Amino acid sequence: MSDKEISTAEALRKTRTYGKFRCHNPSCMGRLAPEAGQAHVKCPECGMEFRVHWIRPDFPRIRGPVWDVNRKLAEKVLKKKEKEQSNGA
Numbered sequence: 001m002s003d004k005e006i007s008t009a010e011a012l013r014k015t016r017t018y019g020k021f022r023c024h025n026p027s028c029m030g031r032l033a034p035e036a037g038q039a040h041v042k043c044p045e046c047g048m049e050f051r052v053h054w055i056r057p058d059f060p061r062i063r064g065p066v067w068d069v070n071r072k073l074a075e076k077v078l079k080k081k082e083k084e085q086s087n088g089a
Contacts, residue, residue, distance in 0.1 A: 021062055023048060034060050047073055 020033045023043040030045035034052050041060075042049045049066040 019058055024062060040066055
């Protein structure tokens with residue numbers, strides 16, 4: 001194997017996003033990069049907010065959604081859809 005050829009593992013290593021994770025909103029899936037030690041992170045794409053657990057000081061994981069924030073977002077979208085349906089009917 002020459003120097004220019006790299007293994008599959010080495011190629012995949014370049015695509016990893018260490019210290020980031022994806023939004024758990026199925027219609028969004030944006031990348032979230034919390035600051036070190038941050039307890040909550042808000043998705044810049046959809047506005048959903050998640051609790052963060054730190055396995056190590058540089059390794060975050062999503063613990064779950066912040067229900068109060070996400071419930072308000074869901075209610076807002078539902079009202080908007082109901083309004084659109086009542087105007088269209």
